[in-house]
Amino acid sequence: MPDFSVVGVWRSCVCNMNTFLYISCCFIRGIKRMSTPASAKDRRPHSKARCQTYPGSSEQRQSVPDNKVPWCVEFPEYDPPEYTAPVVKKGPVWADPGDLGSATIRFNKRDGLVNRVSFTGDYDLKNNTPQNPSGRTGLKGRGLLGKWGPNHAADPIVTRWRREDGEVLIDESSKKPILQFVAIMRADSGEWAIPGGMVDAGERVSLTLKREFGEEALNTLQHTGADRKILEEQIASLFTKGDEIYKGYVDDPRNTDNAWMETVAVNFHDDEGTGVARLPLQAGDDAGSVRWMNVSSALKLYASHEEFLRKTAERRGAHW
Numbered sequence: 605m606p607d608f609s610v611v612g613v614w615r616s617c618v619c620n621m622n623t624f625l626y627i628s629c630c631f632i633r634g635i636k637r638m639s640t641p642a643s644a645k646d647r648r649p650h651s652k653a654r655c656q657t658y659p660g661s662s663e664q665r666q667s668v669p670d671n672k673v674p675w676c677v678e679f680p681e682y683d684p685p686e687y688t689a690p691v692v693k694k695g696p697v698w699a700d701p702g703d704l705g706s707a708t709i710r711f712n713k714r715d716g717l718v719n720r721v722s723f724t725g726d727y728d729l730k731n732n733t734p735q736n737p738s739g740r741t742g743l744k745g746r747g748l749l750g751k752w753g754p755n756h757a758a759d760p761i762v763t764r765w766r767r768e769d770g771e772v773l774i775d776e777s778s779k780k781p782i783l784q785f786v787a788i789m790r791a792d793s794g795e796w797a798i799p800g801g802m803v804d805a806g807e808r809v810s811l812t813l814k815r816e817f818g819e820e821a822l823n824t825l826q827h828t829g830a831d832r833k834i835l836e837e838q839i840a841s842l843f844t845k846g847d848e849i850y851k852g853y854v855d856d857p858r859n860t861d862n863a864w865m866e867t868v869a870v871n872f873h874d875d876e877g878t879g880v881a882r883l884p885l886q887a888g889d890d891a892g893s894v895r896w897m898n899v900s901s902a903l904k905l906y907a908s909h910e911e912f913l914r915k916t917a918e919r920r921g922a923h924w
């Protein structure tokens with residue numbers, strides 16, 4: 605029997621209001637997602653960002669089922685542990701202060717030299733703490749990431765055609781030419797990856813792309829004089845023209861509920877195979893190894909890098 609008392613009517617209003625807010629939350633997030641770049645639209649729920657054991661530690665994430673990843677889906681038992689790696693807690697120059705209460709950080713803005721704007725649109729703040737735009741990760745804090753909110757990186761995808769005796773090789777099944785890209789083995793996880801890196805404070809992305817490629821794949825830091833000049837000229841010439849492949853959130857295992865990776869991935873293609881394609885690769889900086897790797901759906905790479913290579917193959921009309 606309906607309760608028409610003042611309390612009853614009030615309860616019913618609050619209850620309906622909650623339902624209304626819940627539906628609105630999902631609807632608004634849906635609209636927000638629809639207005640983000642196409643590259644971010646077709647993403648599945650992040651999975652590497654929910655890896656059980658946090659990288660470089662023994663910290664365990666709370667398990668988050670696929671359907672509970674979006675913040676707008678209720679998950680009353682959600683109470684993830686908090687973890688910030690000791691190296692970040694020490695407060696190196698690239699890290700934010702740990703205590704957000706006293707810090708004056710301008711989230712969703714360019715904050716001095718630090719870019720705190722997300723490619724996914726404005727992210728939510730809860731108690732002045734950024735909320736991962738891709739949803740729950742099973743861990744609070746910053747983990748290994750220095751910045752609260754987005755941590756910006758750049759990924760140079762350097763490609764050439766696979767050739768034998770000067771002829772471009774065609775894959776027998778797809779009848780499409782085979783693309784190769786410069787891959788590095790990450791020293792931290794041992795996984796193969798694009799030689800990307802973090803955008804330094806105030807640095808232009810175009811410079812990060814060149815710098816990271818030079819340091820990790822050609823070991824430019826260890827070269828001096830004329831040698832280094834030649835390498836830098838070759839890189840500069842290839843990197844004058846690139847095709848943007850992806851811009852947005854990265855499903856990185858270091859992500860947390862409050863800190864995550866975003867990147868701009870750009871393809872630099874040596875079509876004739878006469879420039880960077882011929883340079884001797886040499887692993888440097890935080891790369892354990894480097895090599896030209898065939899591009900195909902068999903690739904198993906770090907974070908979202910397989911996805912970036914799939915898009916590159918599509919753009920170049922190459923075998924996948």
Ligand code: RP5
Binds near residue numbers: 797798799800854866
């Ligand atoms: C990934 O982490 C990005 O796509 C980029 O490749 C990389 C940047 O981090 P570091 O290599 O500098 O650790 O999310």
